[in-house]
Amino acid sequence: MTVFGVALLAVCTLIGVFIGDLFGVALHVKANVGGVGIAMMLLIAARVWLTRHGGLPPGIKLGVEFWATMYIPIVVAMAAQQNVVAAVRGGPIVVIAAVATVALCFAAVALIGRLGRDRKHEAEVEGELERGGKVIAGAFQPGDPEHPTATPKEV
Amino acid sequence: MLHMIEHVFIEQSLVAAFGVVGAVMWLSLAMSRRFTAGRVHGSAIAIVFGLALAYAGGLMTGGQKGLADVPVFAGIGLMGGAMLRDFAIVATAFEVDVVEARKAGLLGVLSLGLGTILPFIVGVLVALAFGYHDAVSVTTIGAGAITYIVGPVTGAALGADSTVMALSIATGVLKAVIVMVGTPLVARMIGLDNPRSAMAFGGLMGTVSGVAGGLAATDPKLVPYGALTATFHTGIGCLVGPSIFYLAMRALMG
Known part of the structure; x- marks a missing residue:
């Protein structure tokens, strides 16, 4: 059933955010520390577990992937509620600090993003990556290549 | 009607x-x-x-x-809002290649460290150049350059002035906006076309909304990798901003 996928996603998110809150309390931080990242790892673990124990039921897959396909529209809605007026009107100190920060960090991505690439592995998973990209872009069509992990594989 | x-x-x-x-x-x-x-x-x-x-x-x-x-x-x-945004981000993890993500783990940690320190230094230098010389204001503006959440959290913890807080938040929001719009323009130049560089990107840029928007506009297949590291960024920033970074600024400026 589709709702099982949505519920799995919800449970992973809730547990992850809860653990993130616990980290925050433990570290005396007034913020959630990595809750969403932990939730993502839980969901990846759930996927791996399910694939090893008899494959991914189509309902669960649909329930999770529907929300992945809604990602870009949600991001557009997120963009539409940013405080753009304040950002634009911040004056020179804001503009200089933001532009310099982003430029420096882009340069750092160019430098360290190339460290230790494994092109052989990248080529092996190219198909899976493309499939994931199509799902998130909301452009996945029935008949496109299926999830390679639908058949159990060693990880 | x-x-x-x-x-x-x-x-x-x-x-x-x-x-x-x-x-x-x-x-x-x-x-x-x-x-x-x-x-x-x-x-x-x-x-x-x-x-x-x-x-x-x-x-x-x-x-x-x-x-x-x-x-x-x-x-x-x-x-x-944050609830559905995070829900959708978690859902994209379903498309992650485990091996690739695990291999890039160390790179992710390195980029998170750099992504916290570099923006803070830039923010501090700009604040100094514009005539702010007290440790609290300088730290708050520097923290705003990390993300627009780290800025006010740090400022509130240190009791910063409200105009400084506003500057700090505006810096963070503008950073997010520039990342959203600028990423697709520079993606090719900075080699942002594979999961590894996406994880480095997430950690370095940090701001979840910026990374979420920037990667969606560049190449959706990179989204989950960038999000995986970026979601740790604000928490780390809120951890070091009012503590280590503030103490360092106070020590430097007396």
Whole structure:
């Protein structure tokens, strides 16, 4: 059933955010520390577990992937509620600090993003990556290549 | 008549938001195909549209939540709010290649460290150049350059002045906006085309909204990798901002 996928996603998110809150309390931080990242790892673990124990039921897959396909529209809605007026009107100190920060960090991505690439592995998973990209872009069509992990594989 | 339509939009706010965002997406995809032959991603155009609507909404209402402050578009606030945004980000993890993500783990940690320190140094230097010389203000502005959440959290913890807090938040928001719009433009130049560089990107850029928007506009397949590291960034920033960074500034400036 589709709702099982949505519920799995919800449970992973809730547990992850809860653990993130616990980290925050433990570290005396007034913020959630990595809750969403932990939730993502839980969901990846759930996927791996399910694939090893008899494959991914189509309902669960649909329930999770529907929300992945809604990602870009949600991001557009997120963009539409940013405080753009304040950002634009911040004056020179804001503009200089933001532009310099982003430029420096882009340069750092160019430098360290190339460290230790494994092109052989990248080529092996190219198909899976493309499939994931199509799902998130909301452009996945029935008949496109299926999830390679639908058949159990060693990880 | 108009009043009744307005009433429906307000009562069915989330449903109305789905319709509005769907229309924006449709228009953006059509523009991408028609005017750029698909070279500029439809999602990139849609995000710029979203930001423009946020600007218009902010001007109209004088509020802080862009289009979501206009009553008939209030549903945008729920649809694009932190709850559903994080829910959708987690869902993209379903498409992650485990081996690739694990291999890039160390790179992710390195980029998170750099992504916290570099923006802070830039923010501090700019604050100093503009005549701020007390440790609290300088730290708060530096923290704002990390993300727009780290800024106010740090400022509140240190008891910063409200104008400094406003500058700090504005710096973080502008950073997010620049990342959303700028990433697709520089992606090729900085080698942002594979999961590893996406993880480095997430950690270095940090700001979840910036990374989420920037990667969506560049290449959707990179989204989960960038999100995986970026979601740790704000927490780490809030951890070191009011503590280590503030103590370092106080030690440096006496």
